[in-house]
Amino acid sequence: RKEVEQDPGPFNVPEGATVAxxxxxxxxxxxxxFWYRQDCRKEPKLLMxxxxxxxxxxxFTAQLNRASQYISLLIRDSKLSDSATYLCAxxxxxxxxxxxxxxxxxx
Amino acid sequence: DVKVTQSxxxxxxxxxxxxFLECVQDxxxxxxFWYRQDPGLGLRxxxxSYDVKMKEKGDxxxxxxxxxxxxxxxxxxxxSASTNQTSMYLCASVGxxxxxxxxxxxxxxxxxxxx
Numbered sequence: 046r047k048e049v050e051q052d053p054g055p056f057n058v059p060e061g062a063t064v065a066x067x068x069x070x071x072x073x074x075x076x077x078x079f080w081y082r083q084d085c086r087k088e089p090k091l092l093m094x095x096x097x098x099x100x101x102x103x104x105f106t107a108q109l110n111r112a113s114q115y116i117s118l119l120i121r122d123s124k125l126s127d128s129a130t131y132l133c134a135x136x137x138x139x140x141x142x143x144x145x146x147x148x149x150x151x152x
Numbered sequence: 153d154v155k156v157t158q159s160x161x162x163x164x165x166x167x168x169x170x171x172f173l174e175c176v177q178d179x180x181x182x183x184x185f186w187y188r189q190d191p192g193l194g195l196r197x198x199x200x201s202y203d204v205k206m207k208e209k210g211d212x213x214x215x216x217x218x219x220x221x222x223x224x225x226x227x228x229x230x231x232s233a234s235t236n237q238t239s240m241y242l243c244a245s246v247g248x249x250x251x252x253x254x255x256x257x258x259x260x261x262x263x264x265x266x267x
Contacts, residue, residue, distance in 0.1 A: 053192075079255045088242055088258040089195070132195070139185070140256055144194030 046071050051133055051143035058150055062123045066146045068133030069115045075135040078109055080118050083130045083145060092118075092131070123150045154179045158243050158259035166267050171230040173262050175243030182248040184226035185256060186210075186218065188239040195242065201226055202248075233266045240264075 050069045058064050078095035093100065095107040095116050106119040116133055130145040159174035177184065185200040187210075197210030201220040215237060219227040226245075230237055240263050244256040 077254070081255075086263075088261045090258070091255045094255060134255075139197070139200060141197075142187075142195040144192065 048072060048141045049133060049135060049143040051146045053144060053146060055147040055149050058123050058148070060123055060125060060150055060152055062150075063119065063121045064123060064148060065117055065119045066131055066133075066148075067115050067117050068135075068143050068146075069113075070133075070135040070141070071114065072135065072137060072141070073114060074137040075114075077134075077136045077140065078107075078116050079134045079140070080105075080107055080116075081132040081134060081142075083132055085129075089132055089142075120148075123148075125150050125152065154181075154245070154257040156243055156245055156257050156259040158241075158262050160262050161260060162263045162265075164265045164267060165230075165233050167233060167235060169230075169233045169266075171233050171264070171266075173228040173230075173241055173243075173264070175226045175228070175245075175259055176224050177226075177243075177245040177257075178224065179245065179247065179257075180223065181245040182223070183246045184220065185244040185246075186216075186226065186228045187242045187244065188212070188237075189242060189261075190239050198228065235266050238264060238266045 080092040081089035082092045083089040099108045104121045108117045132145045133143045134140040155178045186198045187195045199218040217229045243259040246256045
């Protein structure tokens with residue numbers, strides 16, 4: 046089993062849609078959880094940290110489920126500019142990155 | 153803002169050459185990392201360093217070495233470049249305060265082609 050698994054997608058959604066990504070991790074000792082956004086041929090950039098209680102940043106909501114060992118990212122009211130690959134990164138001492146989920150938002 | 157700078161955005165080298173990729177961060181971070189990213193395989197950790205002159209192997213260290221002589225600089229070395237080392241190389245850093253609870257910050261990446 047991979048340490049971190051994500052559905053590669055692509056998820057094709059229209060503008061304004063709500064879309065959710067899940068990411069499962071196998072290391073139960075993971076203590077830190079992050080979502081990164083990566084545009085084509087660019088470096089990953091931190092989108093948000095994921096806290097146990099769940100957290101929201103504008104249109105983005107991140108949730109952590111330790112019992113089932115998954116983290117999720119919800120994007121509301123999708124914009125064209127949200128088109129990118131979203132990487133999850135759980136970690137203990139060092140982060141382990143998923144291969145990413147590709148999102149395509151169309152007009 | 154954290155700034156992680158990689159020496160080259162694009163690099164073309166020949167098989168058998170010794171290749172140096174340089175990474176510098178300006179936030180006095182203790183921890184630095186080198187990854188490679190290939191389609192379908194995601195980010196794979198090559199080496200990391202948690203202090204000056206310290207280094208640890210990541211998941212795919214074969215064919216690579218690293219150097220950390222100064223805190224701000226972490227170099228990746230391809231001792232004898234091979235075509236299967238053609239890839240996107242990404243450097244990242246994070247401070248020790250909070251340890252694993254802080255996110256890593258990435259450089260722009262170096263697209264390395266080995267001919």
